[in-house]
Amino acid sequence: MQARVWGCRGSIAVPGPDTVRYGGNTSCVEVRLASGHVLILDAGTGMRPLGVSMQNDLPDELHILLTHLHMDHLQGLGFFRPLFAPDLDIHIWGPSSPVQDLSERISMYLSPPLFPVRLEDLASNTTFDNAPEEPVTIGSATIRAAKVAHQGPTVGYRIEENGRTFVYLPDHEPSLGADLANVPAAWMSGHDIAHDADVLLHDGQYRDDEYRDHIGWGHSGVGDAMEFANKANVDRLVLFHHDPYHTDQELEALLAGARANWPGLEDRVSLAYEGMVIRLDEAGVTVR
Amino acid sequence: MSNPVATPGAQKSLPLILARELASNLATPMFLLDAAGMLVFYNDAAALLLGKPFSELGEITGGEFGADLELAELDGTKLRRLDSPSGIAWSERKPAHKRVLATMYDGTRGAFEATAYPLLGSTGEMHGVMAVFWPDTSGETAD
Numbered sequence A: 001m002q003a004r005v006w007g008c009r010g011s012i013a014v015p016g017p018d019t020v021r022y023g024g025n026t027s028c029v030e031v032r033l034a035s036g037h038v039l040i041l042d043a044g045t046g047m048r049p050l051g052v053s054m055q056n057d058l059p060d061e062l063h064i065l066l067t068h069l070h071m072d073h074l075q076g077l078g079f080f081r082p083l084f085a086p087d088l089d090i091h092i093w094g095p096s097s098p099v100q101d102l103s104e105r106i107s108m109y110l111s112p113p114l115f116p117v118r119l120e121d122l123a124s125n126t127t128f129d130n131a132p133e134e135p136v137t138i139g140s141a142t143i144r145a146a147k148v149a150h151q152g153p154t155v156g157y158r159i160e161e162n163g164r165t166f167v168y169l170p171d172h173e174p175s176l177g178a179d180l181a182n183v184p185a186a187w188m189s190g191h192d193i194a195h196d197a198d199v200l201l202h203d204g205q206y207r208d209d210e211y212r213d214h215i216g217w218g219h220s221g222v223g224d225a226m227e228f229a230n231k232a233n234v235d236r237l238v239l240f241h242h243d244p245y246h247t248d249q250e251l252e253a254l255l256a257g258a259r260a261n262w263p264g265l266e267d268r269v270s271l272a273y274e275g276m277v278i279r280l281d282e283a284g285v286t287v288r
Numbered sequence B: 001m002s003n004p005v006a007t008p009g010a011q012k013s014l015p016l017i018l019a020r021e022l023a024s025n026l027a028t029p030m031f032l033l034d035a036a037g038m039l040v041f042y043n044d045a046a047a048l049l050l051g052k053p054f055s056e057l058g059e060i061t062g063g064e065f066g067a068d069l070e071l072a073e074l075d076g077t078k079l080r081r082l083d084s085p086s087g088i089a090w091s092e093r094k095p096a097h098k099r100v101l102a103t104m105y106d107g108t109r110g111a112f113e114a115t116a117y118p119l120l121g122s123t124g125e126m127h128g129v130m131a132v133f134w135p136d137t138s139g140e141t142a143d
Helices: A047-054 A102-107 A222-231 A249-260 B014-024 B044-050 B062-066 B085-092
Strands: A003-007 A026-031 A038-041 A063-066 A090-096 A127-129 A134-139 A141-147 A155-161 A163-168 A198-201 A237-242 A267-270 A277-282 A286-287 B028-032 B038-042 B096-103 B110-121 B124-136
Touching: A003 A047, A026 B096, A038 A047, A038 B085, A090 A102, A102 A127, A163 A277, A198 A222, A198 A249, A237 A249, A249 A267, B014 B028, B014 B038, B014 B110, B014 B124, B028 B044, B028 B085, B038 B044, B038 B062, B044 B124, B062 B085, B085 B096, B085 B110, B085 B124
Parallel strands: A038 A063, A063 A090, A090 A127, A163 A198, A198 A237, A237 A267
Antiparallel strands: A003 A026, A003 A277, A026 A038, A134 A141, A141 A155, A155 A163, A277 A286, B028 B038, B028 B124, B096 B110, B110 B124
């Protein structure tokens, strides 16, 4: 499979000269499977350019896997051109709710006064399902979701194909109320879907000193992201969901500090950036 | 709807993880059962009353826990496991409250009040039971 990052910013889109290297679009990752199937992880503003890129070569079906419905993970949906393609089959997966089904909750955004077009007026054949907490097969991949610690109902996704595992946990605070270093793996949010992953895209929104003022906001400090990846035996950690107040320079300083604190893991942690391509196959993992 | 069977060593569900963290940060004695009815945690406040830290006891079945405590009605009648507040919350999926007699691990026997409620997930699935308990200071007995 091949993953391409179209947006890795957290909270709100931040275009401008300070965010050129890592990008200002919010969460959206395209995953193309060996079978040709296309998965889209989250519908942040990065989804708009993704839609442009695929509008002239649409697959037969698309699967949009939403981790949760905060605006930075949903705002691009209304601007995703394939949504308006007649007869295209689009399956949207997202966290379950005891109160409303997924389409009703998404309709709160895709309807006036927040948006001019109603969900039911879209030309594509759109269906909605709860994120699969039991493994499901899509094309050549097996996909599983799990609820994780964030603000409100939120899931992460594990995608396995040909012996390789790609895990997506963009919004996650596994250390909420706990000292992660001393928490047994069985009691660590997200461990079940992240363990032994070849590549983990994980929330790394805050510097560790910033996190102390944001406990309970649903995101991780970089130190906790690395501790989580280490305990989950992840091979390669990609820090994701960059804070909207962090410039390119600040992000690189954050990465340098993290690497200095985790000797021996320097080559296994990096920053997500728009245009980043991660390929996972029998030969291994390559990033460009 | 039957309750699921826990897999030893598997990651606990998110509601159970969050409940454990809540209990760990409170001075209210609390214990947790998982969806299979295993005692999977009690906090330091509970350990003070029970006379044994959870790390020393480890995970045991709810039935074993109830037997250890020799749970009884206030008149001394043995309390069936599923008639305790945590047993009701687990088997009937509803909150329950009761005054009971119990023997702590240090041999102290006394009256306690306990309240338990089920942890039901967004699709109604069972994650376990959270229970609080405290010494009954009312001085009332069945007599």
